[in-house]
Amino acid sequence: MIGEKQRFERAIAAFDAANAQDPNRETIDGQPQPRELVYSQRMTDCLARLAPEASEALQLAARCQHICRWTRPRADYPMTRAGYHRWRTALAQFHAEKAAAILHEAGYDEPTIARVRSLVRKENLKTDPEAQTLEDVICLVFLAHYFADFASKHDDEKIVGIVRKTWRKMSVRGQQEALKLPLDESALRLVTRALEA
Numbered sequence: 001m002i003g004e005k006q007r008f009e010r011a012i013a014a015f016d017a018a019n020a021q022d023p024n025r026e027t028i029d030g031q032p033q034p035r036e037l038v039y040s041q042r043m044t045d046c047l048a049r050l051a052p053e054a055s056e057a058l059q060l061a062a063r064c065q066h067i068c069r070w071t072r073p074r075a076d077y078p079m080t081r082a083g084y085h086r087w088r089t090a091l092a093q094f095h096a097e098k099a100a101a102i103l104h105e106a107g108y109d110e111p112t113i114a115r116v117r118s119l120v121r122k123e124n125l126k127t128d129p130e131a132q133t134l135e136d137v138i139c140l141v142f143l144a145h146y147f148a149d150f151a152s153k154h155d156d157e158k159i160v161g162i163v164r165k166t167w168r169k170m171s172v173r174g175q176q177e178a179l180k181l182p183l184d185e186s187a188l189r190l191v192t193r194a195l196e197a
Contacts, residue, residue, distance in 0.1 A: 002056050004107075011106040015040060015064045018102065022070050036066050042145055046137045050177060057112055058130045061119035062137055064099040096120040125169075136174030139166050143178055148187045156190060163194035 002008045022034035043062040047054055054062075072091055077083040096117040103113045118124075118131070125131050142150075143166070151159045167175060183191060 002059075007107045008056060008060075011060060011103055011108065012063055014102045014106060015060075015067055015099070018068055018098070019066075021068070024070055036069055039066050039141070040064070042141050043137055046141050046144070047133075050137055050140065050174075051133050054133070055130065057115040058119060058134060060099070060103065060112075061116045061130075061134055064095065064102070064116070065120060065134070065138065067095050067098050067102075069095070092121045132171050132174075136170050136177070139170050139174060140177055140181070142166070143183070143187075143191075144181050148184055151187055151190055156193075159190050160194045163191055167195065 016037060019037040019040050020034050022036040024035040025032035026035045026038045027033070028038060040063050043065055044059070047059065047062045051058070069091065072087070072094055074084070074087055077087040077090075099120055100113045100117055103116060108116075118128075119134055122131055122135060125135055154162075167178075170178065178191075
């Protein structure tokens with residue numbers, strides 16, 4: 001349910017304008033597109049399929065999940081497990097604050113902005129149904145669009161472990177949707193192996 005359509009459209013357009021600045025490209029239908037813009041559109045599309053009744057705050061959070069991510073590269077942090085976790089924590093805060101500034105400019109009230117911030121930071125994941133839905137969408141988009149390429153760059157044992165961790169983050173509903181994805185043969189083999197263990 002969208003409270004004020006023009007305000008919502010302003011926010012989405014502003015998110016998209018920010019993500020359109022991504023210098024990294026992904027080829028879609030033969031045309032190079034800004035990677036984070038493509039990601040944000042995939043998030044919106046997946047949310048619409050998984051939860052067509054999604055609240056306005058959840059729709060906004062899905063669209064800005066990776067907003068301007070390229071400005072906070074992984075290489076800025078130590079290439080260790082601790083460094084990875086520091087990067088992820090800093091990213092969540094950065095995305096939440098960047099989104100909040102855009103939402104404020106678009107005319108949203110503080111409670112809505114606070115809600116989007118909370119969702120983007122994945123707070124109360126297992127107890128907040130909307131946060132869980134957003135996590136399901138993140139996992140589904142990863143599996144559908146990024147998993148095969150990611151898996152090709154790492155050994156099978158690492159990928160199997162990542163699939164298990166991803167699976168644990170998802171709700172039963174999200175897991176059921178994941179099993180419907182048309183994965184290629186190699187990706188399906190890895191997912192099957194992870195789930196059999």
